[in-house]
Amino acid sequence: MSALILIELNGSEVSANSRAAITAASELSDSIDALVLTNDSAHSTPVASLSGINTVKMIVSPELEHPSVEVASKLVAEAMSGYKYLISGSSTFSKNILPRVGAYLDVQPISDVCEIKSNNTFVRPLYAGNIMATVESNDETMLLTVRATAFEHSPDGGSAAVENLSPSIPESNSIFVSLQESQSERPELTTAERIVSGGRGLGSKENFALIEQLADKLDAAVGASRAAVDAGFISNDYQVGQTGKVVAPKLYLAVGISGAIQHLAGMKDSQVIVVINSDPDAPMSRMADLVWQTDLFDALKDLNDYTQ
Amino acid sequence: MKIIIPIKRVLDPYTQARINKQTQLVDLTNAKMAMNPFCEIAVEEALTLKESGSANETIVVSIGTDKTVDTLRTALAMGVDRAIFIKTETDLDLQPLHVAKILANIINREQADLIIMGKQAVDNDNNQTGQILSGLLDYSLGTFISKFDLSSDAKSVEVCREIDSGIETRKLNLPSIVTVDLRLNEPRYASLPNIMKARSKPLETIEIESLGIDITPRIKVISVEESGTKDRASKQISSAEEFFSELNQLGVL
Ligand SMILES: Cc1cc2nc3c(=O)[nH]c(=O)nc-3n(C[C@H](O)[C@H](O)[C@H](O)COP(=O)(O)OP(=O)(O)OC[C@H]3O[C@@H](n4cnc5c(N)ncnc54)[C@H](O)[C@@H]3O)c2cc1C
Numbered sequence A: 001m002s003a004l005i006l007i008e009l010n011g012s013e014v015s016a017n018s019r020a021a022i023t024a025a026s027e028l029s030d031s032i033d034a035l036v037l038t039n040d041s042a043h044s045t046p047v048a049s050l051s052g053i054n055t056v057k058m059i060v061s062p063e064l065e066h067p068s069v070e071v072a073s074k075l076v077a078e079a080m081s082g083y084k085y086l087i088s089g090s091s092t093f094s095k096n097i098l099p100r101v102g103a104y105l106d107v108q109p110i111s112d113v114c115e116i117k118s119n120n121t122f123v124r125p126l127y128a129g130n131i132m133a134t135v136e137s138n139d140e141t142m143l144l145t146v147r148a149t150a151f152e153h154s155p156d157g158g159s160a161a162v163e164n165l166s167p168s169i170p171e172s173n174s175i176f177v178s179l180q181e182s183q184s185e186r187p188e189l190t191t192a193e194r195i196v197s198g199g200r201g202l203g204s205k206e207n208f209a210l211i212e213q214l215a216d217k218l219d220a221a222v223g224a225s226r227a228a229v230d231a232g233f234i235s236n237d238y239q240v241g242q243t244g245k246v247v248a249p250k251l252y253l254a255v256g257i258s259g260a261i262q263h264l265a266g267m268k269d270s271q272v273i274v275v276i277n278s279d280p281d282a283p284m285s286r287m288a289d290l291v292w293q294t295d296l297f298d299a300l301k302d303l304n305d306y307t308q
Numbered sequence B: 001m002k003i004i005i006p007i008k009r010v011l012d013p014y015t016q017a018r019i020n021k022q023t024q025l026v027d028l029t030n031a032k033m034a035m036n037p038f039c040e041i042a043v044e045e046a047l048t049l050k051e052s053g054s055a056n057e058t059i060v061v062s063i064g065t066d067k068t069v070d071t072l073r074t075a076l077a078m079g080v081d082r083a084i085f086i087k088t089e090t091d092l093d094l095q096p097l098h099v100a101k102i103l104a105n106i107i108n109r110e111q112a113d114l115i116i117m118g119k120q121a122v123d124n125d126n127n128q129t130g131q132i133l134s135g136l137l138d139y140s141l142g143t144f145i146s147k148f149d150l151s152s153d154a155k156s157v158e159v160c161r162e163i164d165s166g167i168e169t170r171k172l173n174l175p176s177i178v179t180v181d182l183r184l185n186e187p188r189y190a191s192l193p194n195i196m197k198a199r200s201k202p203l204e205t206i207e208i209e210s211l212g213i214d215i216t217p218r219i220k221v222i223s224v225e226e227s228g229t230k231d232r233a234s235k236q237i238s239s240a241e242e243f244f245s246e247l248n249q250l251g252v253l
């Protein structure tokens, strides 16, 4: 009952959610291989040194620098022959590709697995995480995306064999134009130990810089509510929630965020939650370990002064 | 160009989902229902294309029980030209693979070359149907889009995709499926006169069995439980000094 991990790379590093996928796979299978689609054969190195992988299967082609989902899903579907499980970390990368693989293999994929109960039974969230469902798959092959916050991140320490696959790369009816990546020196949102998150209460992009300042002092990542992103205070990849990123840091500091269920869906598993809000009835406060009920600008000034 | 917009009726997103103790299922009997917010955005985008002259017909499709007709009528009242209702007897637990097979059947029949749909339904949060559909039809696919520009020859579309690392721009050759994200547009409300007009717009009903598609569940729900947010014993603080001393004690700094 072997498992194949679809690896997601961030530059030349293996993403944290791929490491979570390996841990999830180890609960299902004794034999785990990894699949990498890339334009650079050097990418086999970081994957081969992951702990828990037998063989790294590489598909290397210049066309795979920014692979289209049409091409990626066909290649993954072909590579699946002989495997029972395809597992990837939950992300926009895997959620784009896996369901289309499902179409080719006639399999119903399962998204956002948070717990593995048996070889075909999984727990996953519904309704923005307000309901957890235990579901059983009747398919012969199973395609899973797993939440990076729900599984340990498999460390380095392995030395897997590397095998090059050379399938023909199909024509694509989609062309890559550009990628606008946010550059940041701060810790990455989904793996940070601390997050300072700002909402509509910040009022403007200029004021949102106060959140970034505080984040730097706490060595924290920056997060945001949808309202803050929609208002243009910060770019979309900082959004936490049902339709943004799911995080579970040690510390989540929510500043000027009311706590709509869609926001809570992305951060309610945080270890310690601290709220700064002037409204004593903000739903966010009920979830908090610490509440500082005050004007957020006063609080941020106090915090910044204190850390001088 | 003909545009098909698959839409789903879901529990109103601002309502808390509750489990009915008897049925052990999410209680939808008297719950407030609404069009999936992402589907509203898909409808809006299709209407904009029609109004700009790029599309000549917009069609909404929804699969569900009788009440689904209300949601289709809402889309007609927003301005969509006609509706196709795929009728199911009970709240079948249709899964994205089934929904996609049914939609593929309708899209083939209608010969539509642009499908605009939600990136996810906020009840099951699957985020799969558009992707599966694109594979079944072998159409190009643009997921999580926040920008949509049809080329002047109407043969391709440039989309911006909201992905974890930022924004990716791609050019898709039609026929194509796009799944929309929240920041694509602001959906309109239906005006009263349009709600009246919508009553006389065409709505075709198709019995699900007549399509001959195997909808045997691939996934069985064994159990559901409420896991809402647990209230925590919050402690009030009022200064930076307290903030740091508390967090130090909690060991999170
Ligand atoms: C389908 C769907 C998906 C969604 N997905 C997401 C998602 O992924 N993530 C997400 O975050 N939201 C999401 N939302 C939106 C969500 O419902 C809320 O609208 C949003 O989270 C509100 O953001 P906010 O808390 O910043 O703004 P608001 O709700 O406006 O809250 C602002 C808060 O700031 C406080 N405040 C204002 N000024 C001050 C001040 N000077 N000092 C102190 N406090 C102050 C106010 O008391 C208030 O509590 C989604 C909605 C839908 C329908």
Ligand SMILES: Nc1ncnc2c1ncn2[C@@H]1O[C@H](COP(=O)(O)O)[C@@H](O)[C@H]1O
Residues within 6 Å of the ligand: B005, B006, B007, B008, B036, B038, B039, B061, B062, B063, B064, B094, B096, B099, B116, B117, B118, B119, B120, B121, B122, B124, B125, B126, B127, B128, B129, B130
């Ligand atoms: N029963 C349905 N009828 C019509 N369209 C649907 C149905 N279920 C899902 N969809 C479409 O698929 C999108 C994504 O849903 P999902 O993959 O279930 O998260 C929705 O936004 C709709 O556009």
